[in-house]
Amino acid sequence: MGRSRGGLTTKIHPLADTNCRPLVHVTTAGQRHDSLAFDPLMKKLRVVRAGDPPGRGPGRIGC
Secondary structure (H helix, E strand, C coil): CEEECCEEEEEEEEEECCCCCEEEEEEEECCCCHHHHHHHHHHHCCECCCCCCCECCCCCCCC
């Protein structure tokens, strides 16, 4: 947990699919910048495709 002027704080950074179902999450200190959670989230993500062996992450990010 991180310490800020208001006390102890944390942030939960979820990663969800297009149906808003949570896939993975990372907890960080409250005063850390949100973008610093991106790499740990992507490293924890595992994508299982039907008929294929389990993959690691999507090929690209975006719409």
